[in-house]
Amino acid sequence: MELGEDYIYNGLALEALLRKPFVDYSFPKARSLSFKFDFTRESEHSSDDVTIPPDIEAHIRAFVRHIKQIAPMLQRVFMMSTRRVGGRTHLPSQQFNNLVAQICQSLGDIEFSIFCRPIHVEPSLSAVCRLAHFDGEGGSIESMVQLARHNAPTLQYLDLNLLGGEDITGLIKNTDGSYVQYPCLHTLKLQTMPFMDLSRRPVFPGAVPFPCLRYLMLVLTSPIGDDTPFRGNGATLEHLDLYLTLDIAKELRRNKVFTPISHPRLQYVRLGWNPGTSELKPAIDRACMQFGLSIGPDAAMREFTMPLTATGIGSLTTMLDDHKRIQVLELQNSPMHILDVIALLNTLPLLSHLHTKTSMTDPLPDSIAKRELPAYVIANYPPMGKRFRCWRISYSSNFNYQITVRWALLLALICPILDYVAVSDSSRELFMAHMKEMIASNGFRQHASRLRRLLFGGWSNHIPNVKTVLAKMDAKAIKN
Numbered sequence: 001m002e003l004g005e006d007y008i009y010n011g012l013a014l015e016a017l018l019r020k021p022f023v024d025y026s027f028p029k030a031r032s033l034s035f036k037f038d039f040t041r042e043s044e045h046s047s048d049d050v051t052i053p054p055d056i057e058a059h060i061r062a063f064v065r066h067i068k069q070i071a072p073m074l075q076r077v078f079m080m081s082t083r084r085v086g087g088r089t090h091l092p093s094q095q096f097n098n099l100v101a102q103i104c105q106s107l108g109d110i111e112f113s114i115f116c117r118p119i120h121v122e123p124s125l126s127a128v129c130r131l132a133h134f135d136g137e138g139g140s141i142e143s144m145v146q147l148a149r150h151n152a153p154t155l156q157y158l159d160l161n162l163l164g165g166e167d168i169t170g171l172i173k174n175t176d177g178s179y180v181q182y183p184c185l186h187t188l189k190l191q192t193m194p195f196m197d198l199s200r201r202p203v204f205p206g207a208v209p210f211p212c213l214r215y216l217m218l219v220l221t222s223p224i225g226d227d228t229p230f231r232g233n234g235a236t237l238e239h240l241d242l243y244l245t246l247d248i249a250k251e252l253r254r255n256k257v258f259t260p261i262s263h264p265r266l267q268y269v270r271l272g273w274n275p276g277t278s279e280l281k282p283a284i285d286r287a288c289m290q291f292g293l294s295i296g297p298d299a300a301m302r303e304f305t306m307p308l309t310a311t312g313i314g315s316l317t318t319m320l321d322d323h324k325r326i327q328v329l330e331l332q333n334s335p336m337h338i339l340d341v342i343a344l345l346n347t348l349p350l351l352s353h354l355h356t357k358t359s360m361t362d363p364l365p366d367s368i369a370k371r372e373l374p375a376y377v378i379a380n381y382p383p384m385g386k387r388f389r390c391w392r393i394s395y396s397s398n399f400n401y402q403i404t405v406r407w408a409l410l411l412a413l414i415c416p417i418l419d420y421v422a423v424s425d426s427s428r429e430l431f432m433a434h435m436k437e438m439i440a441s442n443g444f445r446q447h448a449s450r451l452r453r454l455l456f457g458g459w460s461n462h463i464p465n466v467k468t469v470l471a472k473m474d475a476k477a478i479k480n
Helices: 011-018 056-065 093-107 123-127 141-150 246-254 281-294 313-320 338-347 370-380 401-414 425-439 445-456 466-479
Strands: 002-004 032-037 076-081 111-115 130-136 157-162 187-192 215-219 239-243 268-272 303-305 328-336 353-358 390-394 420-422
Touching (some): 093 123, 130 141, 141 157, 338 401, 353 401, 370 401, 390 401, 401 425
Parallel strands (some): 111 130, 157 187, 215 239, 353 390
């Protein structure tokens, strides 16, 4: 069940309505209740902005009194913002905290989730509510960390955006110096600005605060100076989203965090890179390759993303040879030609989705006329990629439509279910025009019935990518 914030601002009117004998405003089967709060930019002014009534506290009390009447089987409450941008919410922080406290006190032992930014959430709420999910940004880091620590026994999902590279020692350590443990936490996201002073990051020797993590995201820079986020969760970790820096890569190698048998359930790995750092890209490429090699074949890896630029296909296939179960491979910065794609298909028999750039070097023999290339490829390359459906191509300034279209058509002749060759929206129309023209040309014309299927698949939104998977994982984490 989902309600907007106007229900709260008109709590007294709702109370009067519920007194009417002919009104049945109940949801007997509803198990969860979501409050939607509208966040607007400070610069935006709308004539239909909600006005906070002067007696807001009376409205809140009236609304809370009747929650059980509206949803008698309620088990979970979500406080959510409709837009995640900087600015304000109509409901001031004090009233927001009062609303949360009163709902918790009225409903008793109920699971509470807060996904509102940038509201300042008071740590005192820990005394009255059992917090399961917390997504914090824009308030005091000290208060958010204190709220998370106080809810450590029940917290399942934690997302903190550290805008200024703040110290989060309080997330791991109690005031008496003992370590905190989050036994139910399955999702942890820590987003830190890249300019934070790495030498001041805290370390926590011996701490195992997150023993049951399934989803770990460390964006731009880890706010923790050692391998603490990875400890104790090798048997449970399924999804890793990590901006790989040289110091993090070194720390992971030094502590042997990833070994051939350490992460048997790891399915989704996304390695990012912060281009604003001074670290040389070839060094990051090597670190990515070493990281891939450190994840053993016992991992159940299905999706892998790396920010590679110039790694040779031989090194790449060697690294991927231990990961035959990969279905989605995203190498969006890696220029590849048709023979590179063929090498990947031979290495990864279950590959269904591939995201790359295209190389401007055509490896096919110059001695063969363009009209003879389809017969040449069919004769020299047996059918492959029996699950390969989608090739997503990143656009670059020197993008060559003719070469890329030719490779796509040739791949379709040896990959039986390749139906989607996706390009960016800005280049889609021209790409499709080249494809139609080439299908009608000598050599390809006799395969037109097969190749025309590609004309209906050059839409970028047909290709599931890592963002889609992340969204699904988020939804699953919240639901569970």
